[in-house]
Amino acid sequence: DTFMHKVNLRGADLSEANMFRANLLLADLREANLRSANLIGADLSGADLRGADLTGARIRSGERLLVKLIGANLAGAIMPDGTIHA
Helix, strand or coil: CEECCCCECCCCECCCCECCCEECCCCECCCCECCCCECCCCECCCCECCCCECCCCECEECCEECCECCCCECCCCECCCCCECC
16 A cells, blocks of 8 residues: 555566555656556556556456556556557
């Protein structure tokens, strides 16, 4: 649990980080390395995730998405399954 609203983590290496229930409203996560990070319960509403690498990140349980991404910018982000978000 952390509240880091509007934090600048551009290009940060957060690979394998445990960000369980992190509150990152409007955070700048452009080009951040979030490979294999635990994002279950995180709130990334309004976050800028352009070009971020989410390969293998934990964001769902089965078919249920467990990360809040309302208004997040995912253009060019590498999604957990390896696809690039358009």
